[in-house]
Amino acid sequence: MKITPKNLYQRQTILPEIGELGQQKLREAKIVIVGCGGLGSVAAVYLAASGVGNIHLIDFDVVSVSNLHRQVFYTTKSIGKPKVEVLSKHIKSVAPFVKITHSTTALSKLNTLEAFADFDIILDCTDSLPIKYLINDACVLTDKILVYGSLYKFDGYVASFNVSDTNGEHSCNLRDAFPEMPKEYIPNCAEAGTLNSIVGLIGLMQANEVLKLITQTGKPLINQLLIYNSLENTQFKMKLKSLDFYHSERKRRISNIFKTETYTDTPCDLQDENLLISATDLKEQLLKSRENLCLISVIENQNTLLPFEVDAKIPLSKFNPKNLKIDQSKTYVMVCQIGITSYTATKTLKKEFPDLKVLSLQDGIEKY
Numbered sequence: 001m002k003i004t005p006k007n008l009y010q011r012q013t014i015l016p017e018i019g020e021l022g023q024q025k026l027r028e029a030k031i032v033i034v035g036c037g038g039l040g041s042v043a044a045v046y047l048a049a050s051g052v053g054n055i056h057l058i059d060f061d062v063v064s065v066s067n068l069h070r071q072v073f074y075t076t077k078s079i080g081k082p083k084v085e086v087l088s089k090h091i092k093s094v095a096p097f098v099k100i101t102h103s104t105t106a107l108s109k110l111n112t113l114e115a116f117a118d119f120d121i122i123l124d125c126t127d128s129l130p131i132k133y134l135i136n137d138a139c140v141l142t143d144k145i146l147v148y149g150s151l152y153k154f155d156g157y158v159a160s161f162n163v164s165d166t167n168g169e170h171s172c173n174l175r176d177a178f179p180e181m182p183k184e185y186i187p188n189c190a191e192a193g194t195l196n197s198i199v200g201l202i203g204l205m206q207a208n209e210v211l212k213l214i215t216q217t218g219k220p221l222i223n224q225l226l227i228y229n230s231l232e233n234t235q236f237k238m239k240l241k242s243l244d245f246y247h248s249e250r251k252r253r254i255s256n257i258f259k260t261e262t263y264t265d266t267p268c269d270l271q272d273e274n275l276l277i278s279a280t281d282l283k284e285q286l287l288k289s290r291e292n293l294c295l296i297s298v299i300e301n302q303n304t305l306l307p308f309e310v311d312a313k314i315p316l317s318k319f320n321p322k323n324l325k326i327d328q329s330k331t332y333v334m335v336c337q338i339g340i341t342s343y344t345a346t347k348t349l350k351k352e353f354p355d356l357k358v359l360s361l362q363d364g365i366e367k368y
Contacts, residue, residue: 005097009051022215027053027097029214030119034058034107034135036083038070038196039149040125042203044087045073047210048095055091056119057084057102066366070196107131109263112138121145121213123206133181134263136161136174140254145213148174149206151194156202156228159240160209160220170247171222172240175254179243181261198230275346277333277359279368285331294330298345299337306335307368316341321352331357339364 001007005027013023029052033040036059048055063071063078063086071083078086084102091100107115112134116122122144124135132150139146139162146161161173205226212218221237228235244250277285285293286308295310302313316336332349336342339362346360361368 003096005051008097012050017217018215022217023051025214025216026051026211029121030054030056031121031123031210032056032058032116032119033123033125034131035125035127036087037061037067037125037127038194038199039151039203039206040123041071041073041083041087042200043123043125043149043207043210045091045094046204046207048091048098048100050207050211051095052098052210052214054099054119055101057087057100058105058107058115059083059102060104060106064366070194070199072196072200107134109134109258109261113142116142116144119144121147121210123147123149123210125149125203125206127151129181130263133174133261137254137258137261140170140173140251141258143170146173147206147209147213149202151199151202154195154198154229154231156198156205156230157225158202158205158209158221158228159225160213160222163213163220163222164247168247170250172242173250173254175257176240176242177225177238195230198228201228201230271339271343271360271362275343275350275358275360276339276362278362282333282361282368292330294327294332295335296332296345297335298341299335300341304337304365307365310335316345319345319348321349324349326353326356328353328356331359333359333361335361335365337364338366 009023012018013020031047031052031054033044033055036044036057040059044055044057062080062082063074065079068074068076073090074086082104084104088100088102091098105111116138122135122139124132124146126132136146143164145163148157148159148161150157161171163171209220212220223240225238225240226235227238242250244253295308297306297310297313298316298319300315300317302315334342334345334349339360342364343360346358350356350358
């Protein structure tokens with residue numbers, strides 16, 4: 001049977017709310033999906049299968065074995081390959097009429113405005129808090145709709161930000177909900193853990209928002225943040241109010257923020273190399289002798305599988321150097337998922353015991 005747009009999207013176009021006109025709007029739409037992990041891969045496949053005509057994927061990461069439990073469009077054969085390449089190939093197999101492009105260049109303050117220029121809707125499917133604020137601010141400055149998605153353990157968050165009305169005014173954005181980026185480090189999925197079903201649900205909700213916005217059907221999550229809890233199967237819509245009376249005021253305010261904000265994970269950028277140990281060096285030391293090492297995991301989720309045995313598991317929230325029996329003859333190595341929490345613990349321990357040799361596993365067990 002010959003595959004055509006007409007028979008491929010038949011079940012969708014027979015909906016009176018969609019029809020041929022709605023399908024045409026989908027075909028002409030241009031969207032960017034930033035992050036091709038659990039949220040982005042789900043949203044991308046469903047939007048492509050719905051007939052969204054132009055999809056650009058942005059993700060610098062490769063598929064790892066720890067991704068597979070929640071990023072179900074990748075397989076064991078995908079491990080080590082760029083996510084955008086694997087996902088693009090899959091999309092073409094199920095949505096042959098979609099133009100799919102991709103980039104492995106990480107978003108930064110220098111390239112984000114340009115990256116969004118030719119698109120209508122941006123999906124934030126990332127797990128980095130600074131990048132979420134970067135995407136939000138770039139969307140405000142370029143007048144792009146942002147479909148926001150976020151996760152924390154069993155909770156998911158979805159909203160449609162910066163949607164313009166007939167008067168040219170725009171709805172609330174991320175900074176109306178959370179004006180400033182938290183200064184303390186907030187664990188992502190790699191650190192805090194997550195249930196795979198909530199990841200899929202939120203990715204689908206993001207896709208659903210995009211379909212409603214493009215076809216102008218239903219009620220998108222405008223001026224509200226949906227918070228969904230998978231354990232209780234409950235949801236709450238938090239109403240949002242703009243901090244600015246006019247959009248011009250909003251753009252001016254966020255433009256000033258954009259000029260000074262770096263949008264980077266500060267704990268990573270400022271890490272002292274003298275307090276770090278690479279995976280290669282740690283492996284060599286473990287092979288030579290374990291007697292002179294004391295390994296401590298400071299991961300909040302103590303059930304996380306580790307590639308080596310540790311001497312203690314102490315969540316960072318309960319980490320107190322004064323409670324440790326310190327052996328000055330040993331080298332203490334702090335470990336976590338991605339090397340941020342462990343570096344915080346390293347500095348804390350070093351401050352209490354300045355003469356003690358303390359190191360943080362660089363890039364964490366994710367890169368071990």
